[in-house]
Amino acid sequence: MGSVKAELLRLWKWPATWVLIGVWLVMTLTFGYVFNYLALNGGTNTRDLSQQQLISAMQPENVGAAVVRGLPMFGGAIILVLAALAVGSGYGWGTWKTTLTAGPRRVSAMAGTLGALGIVVVLLVALTFVVNLGASITIASLEGWDWSLPGLGVFQALGASLLIAAMWTGFGVFLGVVTKGPALAVGLGLMWAIVTENLLRGVGSLLGPVESLTKVLPGGSAGNLAGAVGGSGAPGVLTDLSGTTAALFLVGYVVFFVGAATLLKVRRDLV
Amino acid sequence: MIVTTEKLTKRYGDRAVVDEVSLSVRRGEVYGFLGPNGAGKTTTIRMLLGLVKPTSGTASVLGEAPGTPKALLKVGSLIEGPGFYPYLSGRDNLRVHAARRGVGRTHVEAALEQVDLVGASDEKFRRYSLGMKQRLGVAAALLGRPELLILDEPTNGLDPAGMADMRDLVRALAAQGQTVLLSSHLLGEVEEICDRVGVISQGRLVAESTVDQLRGDTVLLIRADPIEKAHVLIEGSTLHGDVLHVRETDAGALVRTLVHADVDVQEVRPLRRTLEEVFFEMTGAA
The missing domain is CATH 3.30.70 (Alpha-Beta Plaits)
Known part of the structure; x- marks a missing residue:
């Protein structure tokens, strides 16, 4: 518990935590509501979306889908950056050395970091939900739509969001530990999340095996889970796999990333 | 004995960075670990703290295996400069460290007082001078009143006044009965402060005795x-x-x-x- 408390304290007071959460909230509001609202009220190009589709996307009852659809790519990239910075920076600052000589076992120290990052990510998803819900209710009220609060299905979307967020967090932690620094971890992570998987999808249209592979890569699995729980209309959202299959792949990635990072942290000399 | 090592060795490939080092630190003494840069001092200390695993040989710190929670909680250390979060204040950095060591806020205030940093404790760590950073490192090492203090080159990079301050601090701790393992390549520093000295060269411990005995x-x-x-x-x-x-x-x-x-x-x-x-x-x- 001491390790989680220590990590929470330092993540809570870290400007980068709030800058990244803030950037994500602005992005999700802008792309999820502001642009759709402007398109609905006089936009000339609605990306082939009918008025009814735009209204539906902004309805409070669909807020779960609004939360999950941003996470496979851009939201995931932001979470990955946060995790990679949180873990990788410790090597440059020498704080891992301080942490590992403070008393807890290495596994406990790592669990503290993962636990605190987990809490921050749950907070990020919760804030995304609250902000999106607030925006959707505001728009629905302004427009005079009949609206209702989201049903129980929202928990499925939020659960999927948390699983996707956990996978990107694990990926960031893994890269931070492997590269022993923030810069390369963030660079490689962003490259993967935003560029590499998309390029592979492009190649996949020419080569069947590559196309099959892209569906189960980290971003692909996240996109398929988001698609399975109702997320649509955002980059990275796919509908090639069932929700269960995508979720199983994501659990596998979480276990692999967290397990490999912890194993490396425990076994590797800190020089 | 508070620290003992028996043929402690660390090899990277064919190169022995630490080669069969057998040393002993007694309770209540200031032990100077003396050697030129690259002699193997820091690697030995890292092995005593469990940061680096030995290739062969054994070590015991306060009767425990190095790097175990039982050993680490009784040891305070400052290795190759302090490692703190630059965006946190000195006090918050100590609070984070205290949470990991399982000690309360009173220890944080006491440690800040001991190193004379109370006045600057709310400033961000990145704004600290080198001397203040080193003193905060010592404060972190003192949290939880450890039985053994390991200070690796604590005066590195300090100006003469800062070096004198650090020496005074170590002397004051020693006067209170604190066991200190002080690694340094500064001979005057070791001669002035230490009761016993271990001299390491090219990874091997070439002498271990009191300063007087060494001088002959x-x-x-x-x-x-x-x-x-x-x-x-x-x-x-x-x-x-x-x-x-x-x-x-x-x-x-x-x-x-x-x-x-x-x-x-x-x-x-x-x-x-x-x-x-x-x-x-x-x-x-x-």
Whole structure:
């Protein structure tokens, strides 16, 4: 518990935590509501979306889908950056050395970091939900739509969001530990999340095996889970796999990333 | 013994960075771990803290295996400069460290007071001077009142005033009975503060004893005329140019002997090797 408390304290007071959460909230509001609202009220190009589709996307009852659809790519990239910075920076600052000589076992120290990052990510998803819900209710009220609060299905979307967020967090932690620094971890992570998987999808249209592979890569699995729980209309959202299959792949990635990072942290000399 | 190592070795490939080092630190002493840069001091210390796993050999810290929670909670350390979060204040950094060590806020305030950082404790760590950063590192090491303090090159990068402050701090801790393992390549620092010294060179421990024992016996230097007659009169003396060296502590008796034999005694003074000379001799450094 001491390790989680220590990590929470330092993540809570870290400007980068709030800058990244803030950037994500602005992005999700802008792309999820502001642009759709402007398109609905006089936009000339609605990306082939009918008025009814735009209204539906902004309805409070669909807020779960609004939360999950941003996470496979851009939201995931932001979470990955946060995790990679949180873990990788410790090597440059020498704080891992301080942490590992403070008393807890290495596994406990790592669990503290993962636990605190987990809490921050749950907070990020919760804030995304609250902000999106607030925006959707505001728009629905302004427009005079009949609206209702989201049903129980929202928990499925939020659960999927948390699983996707956990996978990107694990990926960031893994890269931070492997590269022993923030810069390369963030660079490689962003490259993967935003560029590499998309390029592979492009190649996949020419080569069947590559196309099959892209569906189960980290971003692909996240996109398929988001698609399975109702997320649509955002980059990275796919509908090639069932929700269960995508979720199983994501659990596998979480276990692999967290397990490999912890194993490396425990076994590797800190020089 | 608070720390013992038995043939502790760390190899990277074919290169032995630490080679069969067997040292011992006693309770209540300030132990100087002396060696040139790259001699293996930091690697040895990292092995004592469990940050680096030995290739072979054993070590015991306060009766525990290095790096175990039982050992680490009784040890405070500052290795190769302090590692803190730059965006947190000094106090918050200590609070984070205290949470990991399972100690309360009162310990944080006490540690800040001990290193005289209370006034600057709310400033961000990145704005601290090097001296303040080192002192915060010592404060972190003191959290939880450890039985053993391991300080690796604590005066590195400090200006003369900062170095003096750090030496005073270590002296004050030693006066309170704190066991300190102090690694340094600064001979004056070790000579001034330490009770016992271990000298490491190219990964091997080449000597371990008190500073006095390392420096050896005092030799008397005698300048007299005629020097050859004095050389004959004083048994066991050795002639070095126009002076004699004698392993003898009773200078009065020697002078009386020479004066009675009509030898003109011009100078008699104790001659002792400095730790620096001993160190250069042992490590081959110059």
